[in-house]
Amino acid sequence: MGCRYIHSLIMSLIFLSFSAQAFTPEPVELIEPPVSDQQPLYFFLFTHTEDPFNYELSEERYIRMVPEVQARADSHPDAGIVWTIMFQGNDARSVAERNPDTGVADLLRDAAAQGVVQFGYHAHHDATYINRPQNGFTEETPWEELVDGMLDWVRCLKDVLYGGCLAPTGGGIEFVKANFGPVQLVSGDLLLEDSGHESGATTWATARVLPERLLSFGYPDHGPFASGTRRDAVASLMTRLTPTHETSSTVFWADNVIKMTGGSPIDGTNSVNLEYGPGYAQSMLAGLDRTRPNLETTGFASKFLYTKQIPHNSPTIYGYAHPEAPQLPPDLLNTDEEKEQNYQNMLDAFDYLLDEVLPANPGSVFVDSQDVIQMVAPPAYWQIEADQLDKLARWAVTHWTERPPDWVSDGTDFYSLRDLFTLLVRSYGQYAAHGKSGSLQLDSHAYGPLQAVDAMQEVVVSRDEIVELAARLAADFEPGGEWQTTPTAMVQPEYQTSAGTITAAQLLYGMAWVYAADYAGIKIHQVFLPATQAMPATYDDLLQIGCLATCTGTAWSFKPARLVVRETPPTEAYTLFSINVQDFSYPEESAATVNQIIDLHEQTRVPVDIYLTDTMAAFFAQNDPLLLDRLQTSPVVAVSYHTRPPRPYTSYDWAGLSSLTADELYQTIYRYETHAVDLVSGETINEPGGYAQVAELIGYPPYSASALSSNANLSSTARQVYADLGARMTVVHGGTPISPGEMLDGLLLRPEDADYRLFEHLGESADSALEHVLSSVQASAGEGVVPFIGIKMHDNDFFATQSAWTTVYLDDRRQPPWNPALKADLLSDEERDAMWRLYEDTVRYVAAQMPRIQPLNLADISP
Numbered sequence: 009m010g011c012r013y014i015h016s017l018i019m020s021l022i023f024l025s026f027s028a029q030a031f032t033p034e035p036v037e038l039i040e041p042p043v044s045d046q047q048p049l050y051f052f053l054f055t056h057t058e059d060p061f062n063y064e065l066s067e068e069r070y071i072r073m074v075p076e077v078q079a080r081a082d083s084h085p086d087a088g089i090v091w092t093i094m095f096q097g098n099d100a101r102s103v104a105e106r107n108p109d110t111g112v113a114d115l116l117r118d119a120a121a122q123g124v125v126q127f128g129y130h131a132h133h134d135a136t137y138i139n140r141p142q143n144g145f146t147e148e149t150p151w152e153e154l155v156d157g158m159l160d161w162v163r164c165l166k167d168v169l170y171g172g173c174l175a176p177t178g179g180g181i182e183f184v185k186a187n188f189g190p191v192q193l194v195s196g197d198l199l200l201e202d203s204g205h206e207s208g209a210t211t212w213a214t215a216r217v218l219p220e221r222l223l224s225f226g227y228p229d230h231g232p233f234a235s236g237t238r239r240d241a242v243a244s245l246m247t248r249l250t251p252t253h254e255t256s257s258t259v260f261w262a263d264n265v266i267k268m269t270g271g272s273p274i275d276g277t278n279s280v281n282l283e284y285g286p287g288y289a290q291s292m293l294a295g296l297d298r299t300r301p302n303l304e305t306t307g308f309a310s311k312f313l314y315t316k317q318i319p320h321n322s323p324t325i326y327g328y329a330h331p332e333a334p335q336l337p338p339d340l341l342n343t344d345e346e347k348e349q350n351y352q353n354m355l356d357a358f359d360y361l362l363d364e365v366l367p368a369n370p371g372s373v374f375v376d377s378q379d380v381i382q383m384v385a386p387p388a389y390w391q392i393e394a395d396q397l398d399k400l401a402r403w404a405v406t407h408w409t410e411r412p413p414d415w416v417s418d419g420t421d422f423y424s425l426r427d428l429f430t431l432l433v434r435s436y437g438q439y440a441a442h443g444k445s446g447s448l449q450l451d452s453h454a455y456g457p458l459q460a461v462d463a464m465q466e467v468v469v470s471r472d473e474i475v476e477l478a479a480r481l482a483a484d485f486e487p488g489g490e491w492q493t494t495p496t497a498m499v500q501p502e503y504q505t506s507a508g509t510i511t512a513a514q515l516l517y518g519m520a521w522v523y524a525a526d527y528a529g530i531k532i533h534q535v536f537l538p539a540t541q542a543m544p545a546t547y548d549d550l551l552q553i554g555c556l557a558t559c560t561g562t563a564w565s566f567k568p569a570r571l572v573v574r575e576t577p578p579t580e581a582y583t584l585f586s587i588n589v590q591d592f593s594y595p596e597e598s599a600a601t602v603n604q605i606i607d608l609h610e611q612t613r614v615p616v617d618i619y620l621t622d623t624m625a626a627f628f629a630q631n632d633p634l635l636l637d638r639l640q641t642s643p644v645v646a647v648s649y650h651t652r653p654p655r656p657y658t659s660y661d662w663a664g665l666s667s668l669t670a671d672e673l674y675q676t677i678y679r680y681e682t683h684a685v686d687l688v689s690g691e692t693i694n695e696p697g698g699y700a701q702v703a704e705l706i707g708y709p710p711y712s713a714s715a716l717s718s719n720a721n722l723s724s725t726a727r728q729v730y731a732d733l734g735a736r737m738t739v740v741h742g743g744t745p746i747s748p749g750e751m752l753d754g755l756l757l758r759p760e761d762a763d764y765r766l767f768e769h770l771g772e773s774a775d776s777a778l779e780h781v782l783s784s785v786q787a788s789a790g791e792g793v794v795p796f797i798g799i800k801m802h803d804n805d806f807f808a809t810q811s812a813w814t815t816v817y818l819d820d821r822r823q824p825p826w827n828p829a830l831k832a833d834l835l836s837d838e839e840r841d842a843m844w845r846l847y848e849d850t851v852r853y854v855a856a857q858m859p860r861i862q863p864l865n866l867a868d869i870s871p
Contacts, residue, residue, distance in 0.1 A: 031532055033524040035406040036399045039419045040252050047253070047301040048371035048573055049293065051280070051361060052268060052380065053091050055309045056196070058133045059323035060098040060168050061334040062314070065341070066323070067103060067112045069309040074119045076355060081124045084362050090376035091119075091308060092192060094128035097180035098135055098168040104187045113187065117641050120189045126376055127188045129181045131162055132196030136328040139171025142200060147557050151458055152493050154199065154209035154558065162197055162210075163217050169331035181217045186634065189641060190610045191218055192377035195225035199556055208455045208561040211263040215453060216491050220611050222385065222452065223377045225305065226260060226267030227553065229278040233270075241552035243273035248414050248546055249568045250274065250300070251422075258303045259384065259569040261424065263562050264452050266384050266569060268305050272296060281307035285353035286360035293365065301571040303380065308358070313350045314342050371573060378613050384569045387856035389421060392431055392448045398527040400428050401520035411541035412513050415567040424567040425516065425544065426456040429499050430485045432519040436475050437482020451487040454497035456512075456564025458557060460542040461501040463511040467537045471525075473505055474518045474535055499564065501542070513542045579862045581782050582796045583854055584758070585609070585616040590652055591804040592687070593812035593831045595627045598803040599635050608848055609644045612855035615865035619650040620710070622684065624803075625702045640707050646867035648712035649699050649735070653817035654690030654826060655680050657715045657722040662690065662823055666719050673722070677715075677729045687816075687828040699733050709734030711866035712758055716741065727753035736870045745788075745795075748869065756870065761785045761795035766850060767805040770842060774849035782861070799850065806843050808832045 059066040073091075081089040093116065095103075107113035119125035134140075141157030165179035166172065173179075178186075185191050194214050199207035206224055214221055227233050227242045246269065249260040257272040271278035277295040281288065296302050311323055315336060327334030342350065366372050375383075392400075399418035404425075407413040416428050423431075431448055438446065484496040499512045510518075514537040525532045547563035555562060587605055591598045602618065609616045618639060628636045639647055656663035657677055665673055684697030696704065703709045713735040715726035727738050731754045738755040740746070745761040762785040769777045778797075785795045804811040810832045817826060835843070854863050 031525045031528065031530045033402040033405050033521070033528075036403045036417065036419050038252055038417060041254055043253050043299050046298050046369060048373070049296075049365065049369050050301065050303040050373065050375045050379075050383075050571075051306045052303060052375055053089065053306045053308050054128070055091070055093050055307070056130045056133070057093060057095050057099045058130070058311050060096070060102045060135075061323050061327040062336055063102060063106060065314040066099075066311070067106070067110060069313065070103075070112050070116055072351065073309050074115055074125065076358075078119065078122065078124050080358065080362060084366075086373070087362055087366060088373040088375060088379065089362075090124060090126055090374060092126045092128050092376060094130040094193070094195065095184050095188070096130055096132075096134040096196075097183050098166060099133075100184045100187060101168070101179070104183075116188060121641060121643050123643055126192045127184055127190065128193045128195070128377070129162070129184050129191050130196040131180065131194065132198060133322075133324045134161065134180060135166045135168050135324075136171035137325070138328065142198065145199065145556060149556065151209060151558070154207070154556070155213045155493050158197065158199070158210045158213035159216055162194070162214055169328070169334060171328075181214070185217075189643065191221070193223035193225075194218065194221055199558065200554055205550075205553060205555045205559070205562065206263050206265070206267075207555065208263050208558045208565070211265055212453070212455065212495060219453075219491070222265055222381050224265045224267050226262070226269035227273075229270035229273070238553055239273055241549045242269070245546060245549040245553070245566075246272070246274050248549070249566060251417075251568055252570075253299050254301070254570045254572065255422070255568040256301050256303055256571045257297065258305075259380075259571060261384075261422075261565065261567040261569055263565050264455075266380060268303055268380070270305055272302065279305045279307055280357075280361075281310070282357040282361075283307070283310060283312060283350050283354040284357070286357045289357045289360060289365075301573055303375070303571065306361075306374075308354065313354070314347050316340055316342055383571050383573075386572065387852065390450045392450055394435075394446065394527065397431055397435060397448070398524060401432065401523040401527075404428055404520040405517060405524065408517060408538075408540070410539075412516065412544045414544045414546045421570055422568040423450075424456075425564040426454050426499060426561070427567070428520065429456075429512070429516050429564075430454045430497065432516070432523055433478040433481040433485050435523065436478035436519070437486075439475075439479070449487055451485065451497065453487075453495060454485055455495055455499065456561035457499045457501045457542065458561055459501040460547070460560045461511050462541045463514050463537070463539050465539050467505075467507050467510055467514060468534050469505050469507050469510065469518060469537060470534055471522055471532050473507075474515070474522050477503060477505065477515070478519050498561075510537055511540070511542055513540050514538070579794055579859050580786065581861050582759075582794060583799055583861060583863045584760070584796060584865065585614065585799045585851070585854075585863065586619060586648075586801070587616060588619045588650055588800070588802045589624045590621050590650070590802060591808065591812045592621075592623045592627070592828070593815065594804070594808060594834070595624065595631070597807045597834075598624060599628060599632045601803050601806045603635055603638070604844075605847075606638050606642055606645060608851055610642060612851055613644060614851050614855050614863045615644045615646065615868060617646050617648055617711070617865045619648045619712070620702050620706075621650060621652055622697045622699070622701050623687075625705050626684070626697070629705050636705060644865070646865040647702070647706045647708075647710050648737075648866060649702050649710035649730075650713070650739075651715045651726075652813040654685060654687065654824070655715065656690065657717050657719075657726050659717065659818070660822055661717065661719055661722060665722055670725070673725050674729065677722075677726050678732075681726075681729050681733060688825050690824050690826070699730060699735070703734060709736070711735070711870050712737040712739055712755075714739040724753050727755055731755055737866055747793075748796075758798070758866065759796040759869070760798045761789060761793075762797045763800065764797050765800045766847060767801055767843070770846055772846070774846055775853045778850060778853060778861075801847060804832070806847070807835055807840055809835060 077091050104113045163180045163182045164173035165175040197210045246257050250257045257274045258269050275295050277292045280292050396418045400416045403416040416423050502509050518535045518537050543563050546566045550559050651658040653659050656665050681698035682700040683692040684695040686693050713730035717723045739758045746757045746759050748759045750757045764781050789795045815830050815832045854861050
């Protein structure tokens with residue numbers, strides 16, 4: 009430790025001894041796990057597409073490689089193969105616009121639905137290198153201008169040849185998301201042309217479009233970073249961010265996202281680019297420190313399959329420089345023989361990883377974006393208990409020298425300086441409000457200071473004033489809230505106290521000291537805030553790497569990424585989330601709810617079954633075609649069909665169907681399931697409807713269909729109709745456990761050991777309520793049986809006091825004519841929020857428990 013720090017510590021103890029019992033925080037030691045010689049290798053398979061001009065050559069990659077990837081995923085089911093295709097905005101637009109002639113976009117969407125393709129956004133090559141906001145940024149550019157410029161760049165619709173925004177939205181990330189599917193990660197959104205530094209302003213701009221985004225690429229292993237002082241600075245930085253054998257030299261946190269670095273600069277290795285062939289892959293893997301887990305960004309199907317790999321040659325470099333004729337000339341393209349050899353080298357390297365590397369390295373697999381997030385930041389990482397915060401506070405003050413520590417730790421996991429600042433102010437805000445400090449949820453959208461203001465002299469501040477200042481700041485750092493250009497959750501360079509101005513670093517030091525003393529039960533009256541630099545030593549490396557004014561916030565955001573290698577627990581239960589979509593009284597509310605549900609399930613990768621009535625499917629087709637497209641293409645959604653009155657074979661037989669002959673009954677129900685129904689009379693009309701219409705709108709026969717009537721014959725005949733129309737499964741209720749494989753009237757029964765109607769558990773803790781159901785069903789299940797828990801909700805549960813069909817067709821309203829204009833009351837905002845929190849918490853809890861609790865949908869279990 010520096011002499012000045014020792015002096016400060018002595019002075020602090022002198023002050024404390026006069027005012028109260030002396031307090032010296034106990035240090036926290038890192039828990040270093042046992043070292044193994046062979047930690048797993050994780051391969052992140054990706055493509056930066058980078059070519060909106062040479063259409064046929066670029067799209068050939070997808071046409072040829074999607075079947076190859078699918079075949080290997082089928083033949084290596086445990087390898088975890090997922091190919092992440094990272095479009096730039098105009099690249100995605102060219103593929104989508106050509107789709108009617110080529111079918112390539114459909115090919116990619118189908119592959120995503122099969123789970124072998126995911127999508128990302130790579131901003132760096134979006135039009136153009138000359139016309140982009142970064143070119144005008146300087147050290148003096150204010151935060152607001154940086155954010156606005158970057159927000160334009162990642163979402164505006166751009167002129168593919170000349171750059172510039174044609175429309176403020178609809179391009180970039182937004183185009184990829186709307187036309188292909190969820191954007192899992194964003195990279196290349198650099199604040200400087202050659203810095204490799206995403207910056208806080210960029211992550212905040214991206215959060216406007218993708219608020220849940222947590223994954224990016226880090227410093228590249230090519231271009232200005234391939235060698236020299238920058239590569240040395242990255243290696244120095246990564247050394248600081250790789251303190252234990254659970255941390256990886258290829259992954260770290262910065263600017264509130266997880267960064268996957270191109271290769272390991274510590275080990276002198278680069279990314280595994282498969283088109284270089286098996287020999288190159290072998291040499292890169294051989295150079296890694298195998299006592300640590302390594303995540304290897306694995307390049308696949310790049311532009312260099314067909315373009316010559318020479319300096320300053322790429323489809324975008326040439327195209328932007330020659331807008332009058334942007335396609336590459338023949339002399340910059342590989343010959344057909346060279347191209348074919350590159351394709352073969354790539355597939356040979358792919359097979360080398362699958363057939364030789366993975367079997368020889370237990371635990372090694374391919375990973376996708378969510379796998380990386382789950383390893384680095386599982387749900388437990390975000391929940392901070394009081395004792396854990398005490399350890400983080402003690403780490404800060406005991407590792408403080410003339411400057412703050414690079415990061416803080418509870419001995420196991422790692423958190424940044426801005427994490428600790430956020431947690432401490434929120435802890436004291438919670439204490440002020442409730443008289444105690446409890447569990448805290450870490451927020452991923454707080455930012456460090458925008459200036460490096462050093463404290464040139466020591467300051468003494470009362471303990472109570474530190475606490476009061478922290479409590480006043482707490483509201484600004486609460487999670488959630490509306491996005492705005494300058495986030496409220498931003499650490500300011502300086503704060504005012506009665507003793508004068510103190511810096512952010514001094515306030516952080518003081519809060520940490522006070523919290524540690526409070527937790528130890530020692531009352532102190534004054535806190536000695538030492539003279540201290542504002543920035544940790546990682547800031548020095550960052551200045552060598554290159555950054556603008558926001559690099560101070562980045563330095564406060566650095567932390568190691570602990571790559572947790574976990575044993576796979578056995579599956580104890582399966583869940584089937586099902587959403588009955590039926591509320592024709594408030595169809596816009598229903599549409600918004602379904603979109604919100606799909607967002608949540610795509611973010612968590614938890615499958616869901618969405619059961620549509622024909623009325624709601626027709627409304628979505630007419631009024632919200634984007635939602636209908638999501639229902640068709642979302643990789644986590646399986647669509648089924650369900651019926652409601654006034655169809656007379658659902659709930660009650662108002663039309664006397666029970667008196668019909670078997671053939672008459674079949675023909676009547678068949679007409680109902682191929683025609684629409686008048687909601688007033690209950691009679692069919694000459695328009696498409698029923699199961700057949702939903703199948704037509706969705707693009708495939710809904711997996712399950714049922715008509716639950718009090719008359720068993722009506723229900724049985726309806727099942728026969730559904731089977732003839734293409735259904736594979738049906739649903740029955742009754743409380744008797746249904747095992748996989750059971751059949752009824754030629755249809756598989758949806759398996760179910762527990763009917764967990766989630767909407768009946770409002771006010772309960774999501775995790776404890778689900779665990780109670782699990783315990784109950786395990787107690788009654790036979791030995792070795794993995795039970796199915798059906799988790800049920802209706803669209804109206806989220807916004808209305810009861811459903812439209814209950815309001816219009818039940819109680820004393822069981823004969824026509826009916827009045828579809830009757831509406832149930834809407835829930836209050838507080839009631840809506842409570843119901844959504846219960847549902848979201850349940851979905852996220854299941855996601856966190858995978859594979860112990862394994863979510864499925866009917867697409868996973870139907871033939």
